[in-house]
Amino acid sequence: MSGSGDNPQPADPESVRLGAAGWIAIIAMFAFLASAIIYSVHAWGLLAGVGMSPMGWLFLVLGVVVTIAVGAGLMGLTTSEVSFTSIADSGIGDARYQVTVSGVPLLTWIPYMAGRYTAPTVIATAPVQSQGATN
Numbered sequence: 001m002s003g004s005g006d007n008p009q010p011a012d013p014e015s016v017r018l019g020a021a022g023w024i025a026i027i028a029m030f031a032f033l034a035s036a037i038i039y040s041v042h043a044w045g046l047l048a049g050v051g052m053s054p055m056g057w058l059f060l061v062l063g064v065v066v067t068i069a070v071g072a073g074l075m076g077l078t079t080s081e082v083s084f085t086s087i088a089d090s091g092i093g094d095a096r097y098q099v100t101v102s103g104v105p106l107l108t109w110i111p112y113m114a115g116r117y118t119a120p121t122v123i124a125t126a127p128v129q130s131q132g133a134t135n
Helices: 020-046 052-074
Strands: 082-087 095-103 107-108 115-117 122-127
Touching: none
Parallel strands: none
Antiparallel strands: 082 095, 095 122, 107 115
């Protein structure tokens, strides 16, 4: 069924090859990664004489774990769990946007709390700064 809409393969194998801009972007990202690694190793070496208490290590590890958990959780949201509402303007410039996150499933392996749960609903509102041209 070549040429039909239900064929997910591109018609031309050349169209999937990475162009010059793609290669430049990949090289730039690897350059950023390499410079970050070099700087990290250099900074770590400068801290050789500095000690950190066990409480400092605990909070460092907790910060990393919580940051990764929040990032992974936000990336895992689906459209069925997030809704967006524009709250009408009453004529005095008080229009607001409202985002609601609800029905997010949670899974925990913590002893005495292990199981599946549903996160509480979170509602955030923000004023509309500008809606662009009104004419």
